[in-house]
Amino acid sequence: MTRSSYAMPAFDGTAALEQRATGLVLIEGGRGRRVEGTPEPVTPRLTVWQSVAFAALGVILVTALAMTSLLVDTLASQRGSQALSNLRESEMVVQDGDSLWSIAESLELSDASVPDVVSWIKARNGLDGSMLVAGQMLVVPMAGPLD
Numbered sequence: 409m410t411r412s413s414y415a416m417p418a419f420d421g422t423a424a425l426e427q428r429a430t431g432l433v434l435i436e437g438g439r440g441r442r443v444e445g446t447p448e449p450v451t452p453r454l455t456v457w458q459s460v461a462f463a464a465l466g467v468i469l470v471t472a473l474a475m476t477s478l479l480v481d482t483l484a485s486q487r488g489s490q491a492l493s494n495l496r497e498s499e500m501v502v503q504d505g506d507s508l509w510s511i512a513e514s515l516e517l518s519d520a521s522v523p524d525v526v527s528w529i530k531a532r533n534g535l536d537g538s539m540l541v542a543g544q545m546l547v548v549p550m551a552g553p554l555d
Contacts, residue, residue, distance in 0.1 A: 484521075485524070487519075488519070488520045488521055488524035489524065489528075491517070491519035491520045492517075492519075492520050492524060492525065492528045492549055495517070495549040495550060495551065496549070496550045497532075497547050497548070497549060497550065498547070498548055498549075498550040499545055499546065499547055499548075500545070500546055500548050501543060501544070501545060501546075502540045502541065502542055502543065502544040502545075502546060503542060504542040506540055506542075507538065507540065508526045508529055508530065508535075508538045508540065509522065509526060509538075511529065511546070511548065512525035512526045512529065515548060515549065515550070515551070516551070517549060517551055518551075520549075525549065526538075528549060529546060529547075529548055529549075532547050533546050533547055
């Protein structure tokens with residue numbers, strides 16, 4: 409507690425509390441007292457070799473995580489492009505308010521992600537940006553294997 413005085417119950421038959429005198433209580437012993445002749449406690453320090461080893465371990469872990477991430481992304485991209493290459497193609501007319509993203513979502517291709525489908529549509533139709541015009545013809549992938 410942070411107060412310097414505490415209220416103590418008075419046992420004279422009343423419910424009133426009696427004030428206690430303020431003051432500090434000295435507790436002997438503890439951390440402050442040292443026995444003469446004992447050495448100062450020393451905090452263990454890392455050697456140069458240990459510091460280099462920990463730094464190298466950190467670099468190895470970060471490199472391994474980066475390489476794993478790169479490998480997973482590459483495999484996922486290859487799987488998506490392989491799934492798209494095995495699909496039939498169809499032509500569709502762009503309606504007012506359509507975007508590449510909404511068209512890719514509406515195709516509901518389970519084996520490829522929407523960003524992969526958008527990239528495929530852009531590449532197959534020679535689109536530089538994502539600007540579409542109502543009435544424009546687009547080649548899009550269709551679900552189902554090639555004939």
